[in-house]
Amino acid sequence: MKPDIEDRVISLGSGLAAIPERLLLAHARGEVLFICGAGISRPAGLPDFRELVVDMYARLDTGVHAVLAGLPAGVCNQWQVDCSGLTERQTAEVKRFIVGDYDVVLGMLERRLDDRTRGDSQVRREVAARLRSGANDPAPIHRALMRLADRGGVRTIVTTNFDLLLEVASQRLRSPVQTYALGSIPRPSRQMDFSGVLHIHGALDKNLSRFSELVLSDQDFGEFYLRRRVVPDFIYDAARLFHLVLVGYSANDPPMRYLLNAVAADGSRFDDLKERFTFFGTNAPDPVSLEDWKARGITPVHYDSNGNHNALLETLDRWSELSAINGRKAKIDAELRRIVKATRAAAPEPDRDLYDHLFRRSNASERVRLASLVSDAKADIGWLDAIVKIASEKERGRKS
Structure with missing residues (x-):
């Protein structure tokens, strides 16, 4: 029996993290907001x-x-x-x-x-x-995250890092963004003006002679989380509008403790909070740590952290290439042609799931285009039947 949409996961490639399809579909709708920690800047030579x-x-x-x-x-x-x-x-x-x-x-x-x-x-x-004094060049993961930060016309991403590497990465993608820190951060909304790199713990000033207000010590966290409530109020609002996806944190990072506390209490009081996710790497199976994340109200997306966390980068890079918002159409088309070379019955389950997902996330006009593509590729009847079933799913969803 095919798993329900709530349980279905999609593998974007061999050795990559299996991502819940509900998260991929939310991203296709522009309803995902990434929150990035120190782990994403370590490949660029900066410390955790x-x-x-x-x-x-x-x-x-x-x-x-x-x-x-x-x-x-x-x-x-x-x-x-x-x-x-x-x-x-x-x-x-x-x-x-x-x-x-x-x-x-x-x-x-x-x-x-x-x-x-x-x-x-x-x-x-x-x-x-x-x-x-660290590297001034962003790492590949910064570029992948900035591509994924596109909500459909604007790029929006949150970070607890002080560095400006996400901004540099966006410039390299020829899509410069504004920098906002602490009190200047725009209030979360679905509008186009909610955009930029949002440094909720402060950012280094480009002017070396100026003081940078940073959330660094325990008293700073008390000031901005408890007294001024700048960060928790932002997180509360964001968690109601977007699925928050944490990248570059470990479960015990001090910023993670504060971020989790900012939304955990509301989870039992408000039913409009979106699901939260974290990319979580281990070098061996660790079911206890996975359950620890779940107990904190976070859905873990596990990946193999061997090889210096390369699987995380490759997963995010692949996701950005196949993104419904700004993915590379040639890559998506090539992937479908590759999959339908085999009959549906003979294809590996991950290929069947990815094929179905690419149609499930598409609007009517895109489904017609993709259906024509696989038909021209002489796909067997099993693949074409799957398109009809997915269209029926979407039609039932609209009526229910």
Whole structure:
């Protein structure tokens, strides 16, 4: 029995993530909003949150850095570490680092060095210098995401990163976008003016002499999530209009904890929240982590993270090539011709599912064009019958 649309997944190619068809169809309608974390900028030479903290201590406190540099990634709070050469305040920072409270660690470091966590502190100057010292060229994943960010005439994407690599990627695609940060971000809507790269945690100012307001420390998160409510109010509105898709985060990233808290409570109170998704990579099957994401109200889209997360890039790149909004028509047509070379009965199930999806997402005129294409390719009757069944599905959907 064919799975219901709620359970159907589509493989866009061998070794790629299997994406829920309901997400692909929502994207075809312009109802998907990507939210990007530090993981997308690591291929461009920029650090994740943990690495950024280690880099700050290398620049500002070599004594603590010597301890942190010896800690393997993923240590837990039972990890024993020698802090005998450190002060009590430094030791407290190391303990917080071990449990992954990186935003708290930076706030503690700022308060110890500058007696403040805002303004032009040493930590913020060094954070800006570190991020500006990274590569200035976007990675391929930035370009794939900017193609997928097209909602049908405008590109809209959200990021918690401070760098401007998404903007550079859009320029390279000959489709420049505006940069918005914190209070200047437009309110979510389906209108064309809701567009650009939206830096909900702030962005580095292009003018090197100007201070960049960044959500960096625990007090910053309290300010913008609790006191001013800039970020949660934005997320609440966006989650009612769009399916949010998280890319470049791990489950324990500090920004992820705050983002999830911003929508999790509303999930039980409002029935108009759209489904949220995350691309989640592991190098071995990990059903417990998948269930952890689901328990947080997020649908995980799993991929194999071996090979430096290449499967994620290839999945997003392939999705952008086959996009219903701005995909490459020649690629889509070639894919259909390839699939129908075999009879439907003999074709692999992923090919049959992809074929059906390309018709299911199409409007009437596009279905006619694609049907003519496969007919000219001398497709067997099984493929043509499938088109009729899909058209019937859509007709029933309109009547129900």
